[in-house]
Amino acid sequence: MAGKKSRGKPPAKKARAPSAPKSRELSILEQMKPAFKIENIVASASLEVELDLYAIAQEVRDVEYEPEQFPGAILKLRDPRASLLLFKNGKIICTGCKSEGEVEFSINKAVKLLAPHARKPRT
Numbered sequence: 001m002a003g004k005k006s007r008g009k010p011p012a013k014k015a016r017a018p019s020a021p022k023s024r025e026l027s028i029l030e031q032m033k034p035a036f037k038i039e040n041i042v043a044s045a046s047l048e049v050e051l052d053l054y055a056i057a058q059e060v061r062d063v064e065y066e067p068e069q070f071p072g073a074i075l076k077l078r079d080p081r082a083s084l085l086l087f088k089n090g091k092i093i094c095t096g097c098k099s100e101g102e103v104e105f106s107i108n109k110a111v112k113l114l115a116p117h118a119r120k121p122r123t
Contacts, residue, residue, distance in 0.1 A: 043095075
């Protein structure tokens with residue numbers, strides 16, 4: 001039959017010898033040692049109490065609480081400049097601090113403000 005192509009095996013590919021690793025020059029970015037500074041630390045804590053967020057929002061200055069928008073209250077501290085998210089289950093998220101010491105100071109300050117509005121969790 002004229003014009004028919006053979007359906008045999010395709011020709012085998014030639015095996016390549018492993019190539020030696022290429023030495024490459026480092027890019028300008030890889031040569032740099034970037035300077036950095038800490039701008040924001042995010043930390044979490046658990047007070048292991050229940051918080052009355054409605055009462056906290058009414059009685060503690062600089063607290064915003066809109067449960068329809070977000071389930072936590074936001075406490076904004078001025079010194080050190082930090083924001084703390086407060087949740088009913090006693091969990092706190094602290095943001096905006098620049099050192100571990102500021103985080104500890106902020107959480108301790110929040111504990112003093114929140115103590116009158118805390119109760120043991122229900123079991």
